[in-house]
Amino acid sequence: MAESKLNRRNFLKTGFSGAALLALGLNSESLFAKDDFKKLTILHTNDVHSRIDPFPQDGGPNAGRGGVAPRATLINKIRSEEENVLLLDAGDIFQGTPYFNLWGGELEMRMMSMLGYDAAIMGNHDFDNGVEGFVKQLPHANFPIISSNYDFRDTAMEGKSVPYKIFNKQGIKIGVYGLGIQLDGLVNKAQYGNTKYLDPLAKAKEAESNLKLNHKCDLVICLSHLGFKYRGEKISDVALAGQLSYTDLIIGGHTHTFLNAPERLRNANGAEILVNQVGFAGINLGRLDYVFSSKNSKKVSYTAALEVVEDNFKI
Amino acid sequence: MHKIHQRIIALVLLFSVVACSPKLKVAQSKAQLYPISANLPADSALETFISPYRKTLDATMHDVVALSAVEIQKGRPEAPLNNLFADAMFFSGKKWGLNFDIAYTNYGGLRIALPKGEIHRYQVFELMPFENMLALVTFSGKDMQAFFDFMAQTGGEPISGASYTISGKKATDIKINGQILDANKNYTVVTSDYMANGGDGGVIFSKALKRDDTPYKLRDALFLYLDYFKNNGIQLNPLADGRIKIK
Numbered sequence: 001m002a003e004s005k006l007n008r009r010n011f012l013k014t015g016f017s018g019a020a021l022l023a024l025g026l027n028s029e030s031l032f033a034k035d036d037f038k039k040l041t042i043l044h045t046n047d048v049h050s051r052i053d054p055f056p057q058d059g060g061p062n063a064g065r066g067g068v069a070p071r072a073t074l075i076n077k078i079r080s081e082e083e084n085v086l087l088l089d090a091g092d093i094f095q096g097t098p099y100f101n102l103w104g105g106e107l108e109m110r111m112m113s114m115l116g117y118d119a120a121i122m123g124n125h126d127f128d129n130g131v132e133g134f135v136k137q138l139p140h141a142n143f144p145i146i147s148s149n150y151d152f153r154d155t156a157m158e159g160k161s162v163p164y165k166i167f168n169k170q171g172i173k174i175g176v177y178g179l180g181i182q183l184d185g186l187v188n189k190a191q192y193g194n195t196k197y198l199d200p201l202a203k204a205k206e207a208e209s210n211l212k213l214n215h216k217c218d219l220v221i222c223l224s225h226l227g228f229k230y231r232g233e234k235i236s237d238v239a240l241a242g243q244l245s246y247t248d249l250i251i252g253g254h255t256h257t258f259l260n261a262p263e264r265l266r267n268a269n270g271a272e273i274l275v276n277q278v279g280f281a282g283i284n285l286g287r288l289d290y291v292f293s294s295k296n297s298k299k300v301s302y303t304a305a306l307e308v309v310e311d312n313f314k315i
Numbered sequence: 316m317h318k319i320h321q322r323i324i325a326l327v328l329l330f331s332v333v334a335c336s337p338k339l340k341v342a343q344s345k346a347q348l349y350p351i352s353a354n355l356p357a358d359s360a361l362e363t364f365i366s367p368y369r370k371t372l373d374a375t376m377h378d379v380v381a382l383s384a385v386e387i388q389k390g391r392p393e394a395p396l397n398n399l400f401a402d403a404m405f406f407s408g409k410k411w412g413l414n415f416d417i418a419y420t421n422y423g424g425l426r427i428a429l430p431k432g433e434i435h436r437y438q439v440f441e442l443m444p445f446e447n448m449l450a451l452v453t454f455s456g457k458d459m460q461a462f463f464d465f466m467a468q469t470g471g472e473p474i475s476g477a478s479y480t481i482s483g484k485k486a487t488d489i490k491i492n493g494q495i496l497d498a499n500k501n502y503t504v505v506t507s508d509y510m511a512n513g514g515d516g517g518v519i520f521s522k523a524l525k526r527d528d529t530p531y532k533l534r535d536a537l538f539l540y541l542d543y544f545k546n547n548g549i550q551l552n553p554l555a556d557g558r559i560k561i562k
Binding site: 050052053058059060067068069070072073074076095096097098099100101102103107110111114115128185186187188189190 | 355356357358360361362364365368369371372376386426428430431432437440441444445446508509512513514515516517518
């Protein structure tokens with residue numbers, strides 16, 4: 001047992017802290033000095049659904065997996081190793097365990113704040129207690145709610161979300177916008193009230209152009225609750241990816257899709273765009289490391305890792 | 316037994332990306348899989364925060380509400396969990412004196428499987444976390460056929476008090492309480508207010524001739540049904556009993 005602990009530490013040291021160098025290629029040291037590069041680590045969750053405790057040890061397929069406190073340990077560990085960490089959530093924070101029935105999402109928001117989430121979007125279940133029910137918990141959130149395609153005028157959310165957010169990490173500018181799913185037919189009108197769903201493709205194009213061309217962001221991220229992929233015409237992350245021009249990464253949710261690695265797709269210009277999603281219930285934490293040139297902050301490489309949050313130590 | 320260690324499986328993928336400056340031409344693509352074994356203890360600050368809430372929750376949510384002989388899973392066109400859920404709505408709806416012909420809920424609303432052995436109150440909350448109420452919706456015989464077609468098109472939805480066969484995009488051989496569907500008769504479905512409002516693609520509910528809301532929660536319909544088994548010392552053993560067939 002002691003040995004396997006040691007092995008893990010070794011891996012974390014060489015595998016994660018050294019990921020930047022690894023990403024540049026094992027034979028690249030001769031070409032580039034370490035100081036020429038900046039690294040950005042993006043961590044993400046989706047559809048955590050009030051899963052505060054790990055799944056119980058009841059013999060089910062997810063027994064012992066997930067849990068906010070083990071996730072915090074993992075996140076803190078990564079933060080101690082990496083300078084530039086961005087922690088994001090792609091919606092459906094609420095609903096799924098009695099913690100939500102009893103406290104209405106207060107714990108979820110407070111714990112995400114303790115974990116240092118940088119931003120989140122609203123999923124359909126975040127409307128379950130009505131727009132008012134979500135707004136009621138916002139004082140417990142010290143991170144912004146991003147929404148580029150919900151018009152919240154004449155709702156309790158009016159003025160309480162931002163259409164995008166720009167983060168600056170060591171001079172790397174990261175623009176994040178957010179897309180919500182069509183509410184009609186999925187969420188009852190009584191819950192979403194006067195919230196208007198605007199075309200996600202049009203709003204995404206608008207947001208990515210603004211972030212890239214006006215704000216000169218080095219990396220553009222879309223937080224999406226549209227869902228990974230559908231049969232038919234329904235807009236999804238995969239369908240969206242092929243029609244965008246400046247978005248580097250779509251972090252998705254809604255369909256509870258377990259991806260072991262990000263889907264590598266081509267955008268409207270044939271350039272690479274990534275789509276990632278990490279299941280549900282906080283079973284996994286997604287991780288992407290981007291390496292940028294220090295000189296011009298251009299992205300030169302990335303790595304991705306999937307962190308399985310599992311907690312078997314509970315008695 | 317508990318394993319002290321967790322396993323973290325990290326897939327580290329290394330890809331080359333087009334360089335933006337001639338100086339930075341990195342053209343290397345490499346994928347590697349790193350399996351790692353690890354101990355991931357709970358963060359103490361978060362544990363301290365959760366602890367009082369967990370105690371409150373445990374005090375009200377950990378009682379055993381049923382015993383099951385099997386793990387109860389959901390599935391299509393029908394499965395033990397689908398049938399248990401819809402049968403509970405049917406059973407409790409009748410107990411509460413509601414008038415209806417069949418019970419229906421949406422498949423997507425079944426949120427977790429129930430374990431074999433002891434089923435605790437919190438697990439029923441996780442199966443049915445929503446505060447949805449029972450609602451009564453009356454269809455014409457013609458729209459009742461359309462309602463069954465809607466269920467056939469999704470691949471099968473939880474129902475009780477009826478049987479049918481999925482034939483492509485149509486429902487055939489529909490029987491309601493053993494009687495063949497009569498196109499000239501009206502039928503009443505007990506469902507959730509969420510579906511009655513047209514949730515989860517339920518456009519068909521806009522065709523309702525009549526809709527009545529009730530003061531009863533779907534979750535309470537489950538509890539009342541489970542109480543019946545518990546009070547009579549019967550273990551749950553729900554079956555896929557052939558109420559929905561595929562042609």
